[in-house]
Amino acid sequence: MKTKEDFIESVLYTEEQIAERVKELSAQITSDYKNITKPLLTVGILNGAVVFYTDLVRNLRIPVHFDFMIASSYDANTQSSGKVNILKNLDNDPRGRDILLVEDIIDSGTTMNYLINYFKEKGATSVKVASLLDKPSRRKIDVKVDYIGFEVPDEFIVGYGLDFAQHYRNLPYLGILKRSVYSK
Ligand code: IMP
Ligand code: MG
Helix, strand or coil: CCCHHHCEEEEEECHHHHHHHHHHHHHHHHHHCCCCCCCEEEEEEECCCHHHHHHHHHCCCCCEEEEEEEEEEECCCCCEEEEEEEEECCCCCCCCCEEEEEEEEECCCHHHHHHHHHHHHCCCCEEEEEEEEECHHHCCCCCCCCEEEEECCCCCEEECCECECCECCCCCCEEEECHHHHCC
16 A cells, blocks of 8 residues: 555645634635625535535535536646636526635636636626635636635645545645656
């Protein structure tokens, strides 16, 4: 069996640090949406955001509805293709809804920029973004991220939902992937 030391360069945030930060974000979101009249439509971007999503929504103290999308701008490597495809769309009609997009990481900004515009065109009342991680040094398109868990350096991050070629999503912490894993 491989151990953590074989693929993780260093741990960025522990399970406890993530839990504390996610609770802070939930409290902030609860406060910001306390006067909403219709349930907040929380849209998790599969697969990466799923772990963050479940922890975040569990701590919201406002009415919410669940929905999910699959949007892909990535292949099985670490380079963004720059093109966004919706592989699974919402089950709800976004028209007239307050939408909170829940994402794992904003990197080039391509995916989130596309999704924000998509929901505005579909007639959403409001569109906000909660992202566990933000990697601002890699931004190609300027996007407004309303709620950010942690700002991270230009490294490849895995764990707590984030993958490298589908691996490591179930790690309870956030770690920097060793370069030797992906630059063979
Ligand atoms: P963007 O469209 O370039 O902002 O890419 C966002 C998507 O790229 C995220 O939803 C992730 O799936 C993926 N991604 C970007 N950076 C990382 C990383 O460091 N680790 C894991 N996935 C990443
Ligand atoms: Mg993703």
